[in-house]
Amino acid sequence: MGNVLEVKELSKKYTKVFAAEKVSFEIGEGEIFALIGPNGAGKTTTIRMIATLLTPTEGDATVAGYSIVKNPSKVRECITYLPDEAGAYKTMKGIEYLKFMGGLFTEDSKKINEFVERAKEINGLGERLNDKIGTYSRGMIRKLLLSRAVMTKPKLAILDEPTSGLDVLNALDIRKTIKRLAREENMSFLLSSHNMLEIEFVSDRVGIISKGHLMVTGRTDELKERYNAPNLEEVFERVVLENEVH
Amino acid sequence: MKFINLLKKELKELINAQMIASLLVVMALLVAMGNMMSSTINEISNTEYKVSLSDRDDTDFTKSLLDQLEKDGSVITLIKTEGDNYSEILKENNLDSIIIIPEGFTDLINKNEKPELITVSRMESAAMMSNISNHTSDVTNLINTYIYKELSKKAGITEEELNYMTSPVNIVENTVVADKSANISVETIMNNVMMKNQILPIVVFILITMVSQTIMNAIANEKIDKTLETLLSAPVSRSSIIGAKMLAAAIVAMLNAAFYMVGFSSFMSKTTNSTNLSSNMDSLKEMAEGASSVGDILSTEAKLSQLGLSLGITDYLLVGLQLFITIMICLSVSIILGALVNDTKSSQTMIMPLLMLAMIPYMISIFADINSLPVVFKTLVYAIPFTHTFSAMSNLMFGHYSLFFGGIIYQIIVLAVCMFFALRLFNSDKILTISLNFGKKDKQKTNSDT
Numbered sequence: 001m002g003n004v005l006e007v008k009e010l011s012k013k014y015t016k017v018f019a020a021e022k023v024s025f026e027i028g029e030g031e032i033f034a035l036i037g038p039n040g041a042g043k044t045t046t047i048r049m050i051a052t053l054l055t056p057t058e059g060d061a062t063v064a065g066y067s068i069v070k071n072p073s074k075v076r077e078c079i080t081y082l083p084d085e086a087g088a089y090k091t092m093k094g095i096e097y098l099k100f101m102g103g104l105f106t107e108d109s110k111k112i113n114e115f116v117e118r119a120k121e122i123n124g125l126g127e128r129l130n131d132k133i134g135t136y137s138r139g140m141i142r143k144l145l146l147s148r149a150v151m152t153k154p155k156l157a158i159l160d161e162p163t164s165g166l167d168v169l170n171a172l173d174i175r176k177t178i179k180r181l182a183r184e185e186n187m188s189f190l191l192s193s194h195n196m197l198e199i200e201f202v203s204d205r206v207g208i209i210s211k212g213h214l215m216v217t218g219r220t221d222e223l224k225e226r227y228n229a230p231n232l233e234e235v236f237e238r239v240v241l242e243n244e245v246h
Numbered sequence: 247m248k249f250i251n252l253l254k255k256e257l258k259e260l261i262n263a264q265m266i267a268s269l270l271v272v273m274a275l276l277v278a279m280g281n282m283m284s285s286t287i288n289e290i291s292n293t294e295y296k297v298s299l300s301d302r303d304d305t306d307f308t309k310s311l312l313d314q315l316e317k318d319g320s321v322i323t324l325i326k327t328e329g330d331n332y333s334e335i336l337k338e339n340n341l342d343s344i345i346i347i348p349e350g351f352t353d354l355i356n357k358n359e360k361p362e363l364i365t366v367s368r369m370e371s372a373a374m375m376s377n378i379s380n381h382t383s384d385v386t387n388l389i390n391t392y393i394y395k396e397l398s399k400k401a402g403i404t405e406e407e408l409n410y411m412t413s414p415v416n417i418v419e420n421t422v423v424a425d426k427s428a429n430i431s432v433e434t435i436m437n438n439v440m441m442k443n444q445i446l447p448i449v450v451f452i453l454i455t456m457v458s459q460t461i462m463n464a465i466a467n468e469k470i471d472k473t474l475e476t477l478l479s480a481p482v483s484r485s486s487i488i489g490a491k492m493l494a495a496a497i498v499a500m501l502n503a504a505f506y507m508v509g510f511s512s513f514m515s516k517t518t519n520s521t522n523l524s525s526n527m528d529s530l531k532e533m534a535e536g537a538s539s540v541g542d543i544l545s546t547e548a549k550l551s552q553l554g555l556s557l558g559i560t561d562y563l564l565v566g567l568q569l570f571i572t573i574m575i576c577l578s579v580s581i582i583l584g585a586l587v588n589d590t591k592s593s594q595t596m597i598m599p600l601l602m603l604a605m606i607p608y609m610i611s612i613f614a615d616i617n618s619l620p621v622v623f624k625t626l627v628y629a630i631p632f633t634h635t636f637s638a639m640s641n642l643m644f645g646h647y648s649l650f651f652g653g654i655i656y657q658i659i660v661l662a663v664c665m666f667f668a669l670r671l672f673n674s675d676k677i678l679t680i681s682l683n684f685g686k687k688d689k690q691k692t693n694s695d696t
């Protein structure tokens with residue numbers, strides 16, 4: 001099984017400080033990988049570099065073999081990105097939004113319709129898709145955007161805090177969808193979250209990031225065992241403590 | 247095509263019920279104002295003068311004077327008044343103006359002395375149109391002429407002799423433009439050219455403001471609504487994203503400008519038609535009085551083209567080209583401004599500098615000749631790229647080709663520089679990280695502290 005994403009010593013410096021420094025990890029096909037860390041740790045910064053929105057100060061990453069630095073337009077064909085706190089065009093209807101976004105990925109109208117049908121199935125918004133997005137609740141928008149991000153079957157779906165601001169049931173729903181798509185359709189996911197319990201449920205492997213440094217990566221059960229902790233939260237605590245000692 | 251998909255989305259966002267409604271309201275207002283103005287002007291140019299008059303002298307002479315005035319078409323309401331408390335007089339009789347012939351008027355004339363003729367007018371505002379409808383001064387002129395003719399008669403001068411004496415020379419007015427000359431007065435040219443030239447600057451100004459506002463909002467809204475990142479991570483080229491936004495903004499602005507142009511043209515034609523009517527009557531009178539012989543009279547239009555003042559197809563194409571370059575400058579500058587915006591409030595202040603840059607040459611083009619300004623100001627004003635668009639029409643008309651083409655070349659350079667920066671901004675991650683909003687970083691820091 002080849003790697004869909006390979007991140008090599010990726011760094012981003014804003015004016016003075018490094019928001020991410022020498023971050024390296026990889027994601028295999030059909031794998032769900034999560035970056036976890038507190039606010040301001042550098043999760044979004046790392047993700048935006050991989051999504052070709054930010055230019056790295058140093059380092060590189062390849063998506064399906066294409067470099068994000070040298071060949072960003074090829075990378076964009078392989079990924080979809082769901083930003084943290086993303087919005088959708090309020091004056092559009094849900095269905096129009098899906099069609100518009102689909103039209104950015106292909107010019108084949110048959111394919112666009114396939115995308116939209118798939119998105120409909122995933123988001124379960126039904127008739128509400130014919131209403132203006134301005135009338136949607138936060139959870140509905142998030143579901144619409146998530147279905148948009150996976151409808152094109154990208155090689156890698158990048159979701160920044162996919163469940164932020166959602167209630168328990170909606171969050172659960174979204175986690176289940178992500179897991180199902182990875183298992184059934186072999187899609188790869190790069191997620192981020194500061195909710196470690198949620199991540200324990202959804203991801204195959206995690207990377208713990210703090211102050212711009214990726215401290216450890218590994219399978220959740222592996223990490224729990226290594227740090228002798230009952231859950232990821234305590235793993236995180238120990239990792240951070242350990243690194244401060246050094 | 248992906249570009250069409252993007253363009254459709256931009257157009258849909260711009261053309262909505264709100265925009266169409268505001269366009270219709272503006273059109274309706276312009277048409278209504280045009281009608282109002284033309285009816286006011288018709289009223290003013292009406293030769294039937296209506297005045298109130300108080301004849302305190304009440305002699306045979308003043309009576310025949312009033313008879314003559316009424317014969318000439320004035321409508322005179324006679325009113326009895328006393329004293330010199332003029333505001334009281336106007337108030338009591340509910341009048342806006344009155345002419346008073348004082349006692350002893352006829353006596354003084356008979357003694358060859360100058361009698362007084364008193365007029366009283368109420369002033370309610372300084373608006374141009376509000377004080378014009380007052381016919382007092384027209385009637386006092388008629389009174390003057392009447393007395394003048396009566397005195398001449400007394401002195402034994404015939405009417406023919408009198409006519410000759412009033413205008414003993416024929417003035418032949420010639421105007422030279424560049425190396426051409428024509429038998430027409432500067433004033434007539436001004437009247438004709440002005441009206442035509444007023445529409446273009448208005449349209450240019452509207453176009454500049456519309457285009458800038460539209461594209462700026464299109465970029466700023468994507469940032470504010472957090473849709474920009476999604477769009478930029480999609481497999482479409484960045485140039486087609488801004489290309490679609492620019493084209494949509496240009497199309498919508500042109501649509502608006504076209505509507506305004508039609509509106510203003512109808513407004514202008516209504517007002518100029520009625521003023522032209524009265525000036526035509528003046529020239530007819532002149533002809534009748536023999537001031538100029540019929541053979542000399544070419545139409546004003548023909549004389550304008552004799553001077554090279556009427557514009558041909560090439561000129562209009564050049565003006566069109568310059569308008570296009572101007573729009574492109576607005577678009578590229580506003581893209582940069584839009585990228586700097588992070589919230590709705592700053593998007594409104596951000597446009598102000600650009601509006602000022604359009605306002606200054608617009609005002610100057612109406613009121614002054616840029617070349618007659620002091621050198622420092624002239625340089626500053628010419629440094630504003632929009633100036634050259636506002637002066638394009640007059641430069642072409644008066645044959646200042648070096649100014650016109652110099653302006654176009656300067657604008658192309660400005661455009662190249664602005665477009666370079668706009669594209670660079672969009673092709674780098676600056677579009678997401680640039681901002682003039684320094685407060686935001688602090689907020690993130692406090693977030694990470696908690």
Ligand SMILES: Nc1ncnc2c1ncn2[C@@H]1O[C@H](COP(=O)(O)OP(=O)(O)OP(=O)(O)O)[C@@H](O)[C@H]1O
Binds near residue numbers: 014039084690693
């Ligand atoms: N445009 C910017 N300019 C300067 N510094 C920035 C900018 N964007 C982010 N940073 C800084 O980079 C660091 C990492 O930010 P980042 O958004 O990647 O954190 P995060 O892990 O996603 O946090 P959160 O959980 O709050 O989303 C922070 O200290 C932040 O202040």
Ligand SMILES: [Mg+2]
Binds near residue numbers: 044045084
């Ligand atoms: Mg984040």
